[in-house]
Amino acid sequence: MVMKPEPIFAGVETIRKRFGEGLAILLSPQGEALTHRLARSLAAIAPDQPVFALEANGSGRDNGALGLVEIAERHVETLRRAVPDGPYLLAGWSFGGVVAFEIARQLHAAGSEVPLLALFDSWVPVDDGGAGEADGSDDRVDRLPELPAGLDPARVERTVALYRAQLEALRSYRPGVYPGAVTLFRAEHTEPEALARPSNGWEPFVEGGLELQAVAASHHEMLNPPGVEELAAKLRSCIERVVASQQGALHE
DSSP states (O other), X not given: OOOOOOOEXXXXXXXXXXXXXXXXXXXXXXXXXXXXXXXXXXXXXXTTSOEEEEOOTTTTTTTOOOOHHHHHHHHHHHHHHHOTTOOOEEEEETHHHHHHHHHHHHHHHTTOOOSEEEEESOOOBOOOTTOOOBSSOHHHXXXXXXXXXXXXXXXXXXXXXXXXXXXXXXHHOOOOOBSSOEEEEEESSOOHHHHTOTTTTOGGGBSSOEEEEEESSOTTGGGSTTHHHHHHHHHHHHHHHHHHHHHHHHTO
């Protein structure tokens, strides 16, 4: 009997210990509440799949504002110390998806296999001559979601500081080309101007093929029921394809 994995924020030892259970979904950092919400949904719909949430301590919350490349480098170091050869399944929402993209680029450059890179309504940062806004606008893509009433003021302050650091990292990031494939889960409920760019700007940066999957939700609703259940179910189908492909390769 396979035990249902608990959504956790994982360091080196946890990842190393649990990787033997099968391919692991590694959620790039976005903030504790949002990441746990998605991890719980994935764990419920894929109970035999290890799910890890990479610690967000490289995202400005504890160590000062870092560039997005540096954030990814810290996570790559953690992953390669834990499991040097992979393979790695990476996923991330919004800013976290951009981090996952850069993690995948660095892992690929180091010779590691990334059979799945899933972006949940993440947008390519735009080189706009210095204004540095995310593709579309700060308000649409990376605004802070509405926080629950009654939150501890210190927690609110930490959350706001984290989002500001993430936005600053996003503004200064210029992505390179990724040789592998990307699956983009795109929010269907969005502004008309965003619908004009169905790939969220990723197409020029993906050499291995860009698969688009629509989710009937807005950017933030994607992480709430029923959007998160639809997202998790579609991601599960992608994982099953990856697992089947990996098993087929082992028997060749």
